[in-house]
Amino acid sequence: MTTTRRTPAEILIIDDDVVVRELLELHLTDAGYKVRTAEDAIEGGRMLIAAPPDLLVLDMHMPHMGGEQFLKLLRGDESFKNLKVIVLTAEHSLDFMMKIIGIGVSDFLLKPIYKDVLLETVRKVLAT
16 A cells, blocks of 8 residues: 655745744644744745745735735736635734735734644635
């Protein structure tokens, strides 16, 4: 009998906060995912082009280029129109959420981020 080994999903985290990046990486790696991290949209963009992940976890508030601007550029590129994206934000307003949904996100993680919510959200988004 042969068994099929599944390759772990690849996740790219783009967040300028080193503590958030490391914490998310720790939780996701422990859950069996392959994780790469970038400290800003410029580095993250290069990583996306070089090797597109299965899922992008994107902070909205970063220097150089904010997450919203990055997401608009991403969705404007045919290669990344269907990339699954989870947005990290401390912004809880309905107007903001509706605007970001209109650009095209798979889900949100509101800060502070809890491990169980992170893992369930990632699992759910990757399953779609």
